[in-house]
Amino acid sequence: MPAPTLRSLARELGLSRTTLSDALRGSPRVKAETVARVRAAAKAAGYERNPLTGAVMSQLRRSRGQQFRGVLAVIEIIEQPQTSFGVRYNESLAAGIAARANDLGFKVERFIVGPNGVKLGRLDTILHTRGIQGLILLPAVGFPDLSELSWHRYTAVYADYFIDHPPLHCVCSDHYRSMVALLHELHARGYRRPGLFMEIALDERLQFRWEGAFLALQKYLPGITEVPALQVREVTRETFTEWFKRYDPDVVMGHFPVAMDWMKACGAKLPKSHGFVCLNSLRTAGDCAAVDLRTGLLGARAAELVIGQLLHNEFGVPEQPSLTTIPAKLIDGPTLRPMGTPKAKAPANAKT
Amino acid sequence: MPAPTLRSLARELGLSRTTLSDALRGSPRVKAETVARVRAAAKAAGYERNPLTGAVMSQLRRSRGQQFRGVLAVIEIIEQPQTSFGVRYNESLAAGIAARANDLGFKVERFIVGPNGVKLGRLDTILHTRGIQGLILLPAVGFPDLSELSWHRYTAVYADYFIDHPPLHCVCSDHYRSMVALLHELHARGYRRPGLFMEIALDERLQFRWEGAFLALQKYLPGITEVPALQVREVTRETFTEWFKRYDPDVVMGHFPVAMDWMKACGAKLPKSHGFVCLNSLRTAGDCAAVDLRTGLLGARAAELVIGQLLHNEFGVPEQPSLTTIPAKLIDGPTLRPMGTPKAKAPANAKT
DNA sequence: CGAAATTCCCTGACGGTCCGAATTCATTCG
DNA sequence: CGAATGAATTCGGACCGTCAGGGAATTTCG
Known part of the structure; x- marks a missing residue:
């Protein structure tokens, strides 16, 4: 059975596609009774609205191709003062995220959770009112607990080895x-x-x-x-x-x-x-x-993962979290002998 | 002047909207010369492609089609006789791949490369004529070399730790x-x-x-x-x-x-x-x-990755290969003491 | 020289949105 | 009482960029 669409559902109900669209979004143009009927039918038919699609269509329709961007939230959890190195690390990740997100039509907004930022519950409402659904969590000291967020609304990636509350996909160096x-x-x-x-x-x-x-x-x-x-x-x-x-x-x-x-x-x-x-x-x-x-690449991969999930309408905590890694790269420098330098002591009887 | 759209630009150039769309995305269906002309005109007119809109549209067009969306090739490279365990491992992976692929509207076909199967060059033509673009490579003994394939046509994942020829995304247990x-x-x-x-x-x-x-x-x-x-x-x-x-x-x-x-x-x-x-x-x-x-889950994740890349029109060898891992799970059994059993020797002066 | 393959471009259809138009029905006014 | 006004609902048209399939023109090959 092919996935139901707005039009097919409308035919079944004997209504127009427009009414369906308005009803599902709760427009006051549609009678309350009809809204209820439509919503029930949509649920029964397994129709799922993709919020990203809706947003794109809306902007497209309204403002004649004006550049519309989706939004990703980059979230930092800062419980204690950061080291200067920690700051550099997170900034580098964030830069990678922003660059890749931009290529894919998204912009990013930074949020800070903790004593100097917002409370978790407040973040939840901010994200909700702003309609932000894709989250990237920067590495936090210790093992952060974000289980309070309304996860059914979000899709997220944690930029570190693992997180258990809730268990999310992770991206990290290998x-x-x-x-x-x-x-x-x-x-x-x-x-x-x-x-x-x-x-x-x-x-x-x-x-x-x-x-x-x-x-x-x-x-x-x-x-x-x-x-x-x-x-x-x-x-x-x-x-x-x-x-x-x-x-x-x-x-x-x-x-x-x-x-x-x-x-x-x-x-x-x-x-x-x-x-x-x-x-x-x-x-x-x-x-x-x-x-x-390769923090830049890690950020880029994290952005790709989240955006992919957004496009596929996948929300909530994944069934099985996975870890995506990227190998590091040696930057040569003046503190290493170059390749092919004779060893300090040539082996007497070398045997490969 | 309002922002130009695909259609308005097409009218000016005397081409169809489709040709514009294809040209801007660099589809091989359009003559190179036309592509250049279109791109120049687009730049002059200040038209900018919105990647998010494109992705959403693409998603929409595809999902509307019948449930059958394509074929994935599951490829085994068998140079030497397999162990019975190796067979079980690969079968289990293949089952996971097939199940997830099926959920997403794809079928899988198995191919064997090696003395008892086809040559690599032959596989290339088979895949081409069959129009198969998504490949999943099952683990091979040693370090297989598949660089001969025409990679610009394919998108692939290797179900093992790493592959260097060519460097592909990998999926493996952690x-x-x-x-x-x-x-x-x-x-x-x-x-x-x-x-x-x-x-x-x-x-x-x-x-x-x-x-x-x-x-x-x-x-x-x-x-x-x-x-x-x-x-x-x-x-x-x-x-x-x-x-x-x-x-x-x-x-x-x-x-x-x-x-x-x-x-x-x-x-x-x-x-x-x-x-x-x-x-x-x-x-x-x-x-x-x-x-x-968790071979089943690994197969499923591999299928998800390849299909995701297919849906986003990402072909060829990735810029930066990544490794996706899933942690294993202990299956309890009669050869282990259960939790909380007193130790053989109680520690004399226990100190946590 | 005719048939087959290839190159290149176009038409038609699509999903979800916005806006204006159409329909229904009750209320008001001459 | 009939017509006009207005509010409440619903519908149709147009639109974005994409995809699938088709067709004309050109090249390749038997």
Whole structure:
């Protein structure tokens, strides 16, 4: 059975398509009794109005091709003061979202939930009155709870690993794969004692994907000397220096570029004697090799997903949430030996 | 002067509205020269295509058609004889694909590439003559190369972790997350010496995500006694038994249910003294706890992605491939202690 | 040279909206 | 009492950009 349309439904009821349209939108032009009859029949026939279609038609009809844009809400949940890095990360995501949304005929509006923004209940009414149905949630500290929103009205994507309240589709960088690719690259450049330092909280929210990949690859890349990862609550100069001197990694990976100074203070020459890679290019000033998490692309993909769902009239919490990931990319820099550089010590009896 | 519309512009140029529409979207139905002329005129007149309007219209036109909207090709690349498990896995995926595709008005057809099927070049012509544009590639052993196909005609998804020739969107189970969830569950049930055995080849194609998660979580779950993973080229009774006796894990995870027999032969009682979880429910006969990789859901999601791209006229290799994953689910079974069972040894001085 | 394939463009139909016109029915006024 | 006014409802026309199918003109091939 083909999906019912306004016209087919009108024929069945012996009314005109116009009356149906007006009735379903609750126009005062139509008698209340007729409205009720039409709505009941529509429900019985399984007719579903696509609000986006309606909006487009309306604007089209009214204003002669004047550029009409749909609206996406980009929502930030800010419970505590943000770090400057967190701000950069979210801005970069938002820029990617805005760019892709614009290509697809949407504009974005930012909302902030929390002490310095609106309450969740207030957001719900704002979105409702503005007719906004597509939401993109920027990563929040901890595990946010948005189950209060009237989800039957919205379709949404969370730009982080997972969210349980409610369980939504997520879009995030593929940290595991990125670490794997990074280690392969470093290995190809001749590094054999890769070291990883990290604040536990950063990796914990990723379910330790950075370290998980690091541990597994240390085992399976040929010729590696294992260096235990430095995982601490807070990375300080003292703990780093102690670790660095004790295990002497030939390349260091971590989030904080300041570690380069600490390494130099230990006598390391970058890139001659040691290498360094920052695990997030947004934390650097461009003066070292770094991992680009492709936040712009992530935002773009998030926008695509939400807009696709809007066009297909899919609202509410998905039956089965999925996670969409994009691998990161290494940005080369002056803190790494280039490819093909002879290793510090040429292997005596190399055996591939 | 009011904003120009497709129709007004068409009148000026002496063309039909359809030709304008096709030209502006770059359809191959219109001569290149005409396209250029139209585009120039549109620019001069200040006509701007509204992508949202176009998308909505397209959606509307298509959905109105009969329920049959096209055919998806499900393609298997079989270079070597398949294992019976491999067959089950692919069949389960295919079933999920077919079900979801059917809901969305698509039919599926199976194709086999390889010694017992068609050559790649032949497949290309078959797909072309049949007018099939949406492809879903089932997992292949190794890293298949499909770059020969005329990709500008197709839109595709690969049902595995990654493919480089060409780089396509992929859909796969989230093995890392699944292992994390499994270890948390086992921990909650009181197990403290989880053990993992695996054939290297199985984990290698997943970039060691099973073991990566295992290694990381062993470090961070409280009260765990670490048991080294048994990673071997081929799991035999001898190697398993030696490992099992030496480290005495209190719960064993692995792909091969036969290990239960080997454990029993060592004196283990399931579930009383030891637990067992099979890492892929398709390998079991339903007689043990197992991880359900949700192949049906994966197939469904793959179908959704391809159909979404078809409906949006997105063909060719994506600009940036992404990976979509779905977490697995533990199927409880008689080889695990239920929740809340007192541990074998109550901790003397428990400290949460 | 005739038949078949290809290239290129057009007509017709479509869904949901807005606006003006048409229809019905009650009320008011000459 | 008949006609005019007005309010309450419903309908028809026109419109947006798209898609499916058709047809004329050109090229290719037997």
